[in-house]
Amino acid sequence: MKFEPLNFKEKLSKFTEHWAPKIIAQMNGYQFKRPQKIKVTN
Secondary structure, eight states: OOOOOOOHHHHHTTBOSOOOOEEEEEETTEEEEEOOOOOBOO
């Protein structure tokens, strides 16, 4: 198996939105969050 290095700058540039969790509940000072779907361009 041949491993090739990843170009993180190239891979991360494919994201069109930042991660923005949604708060779905709060209890005793804790927030329960649901992640949003991240769109990736090809």
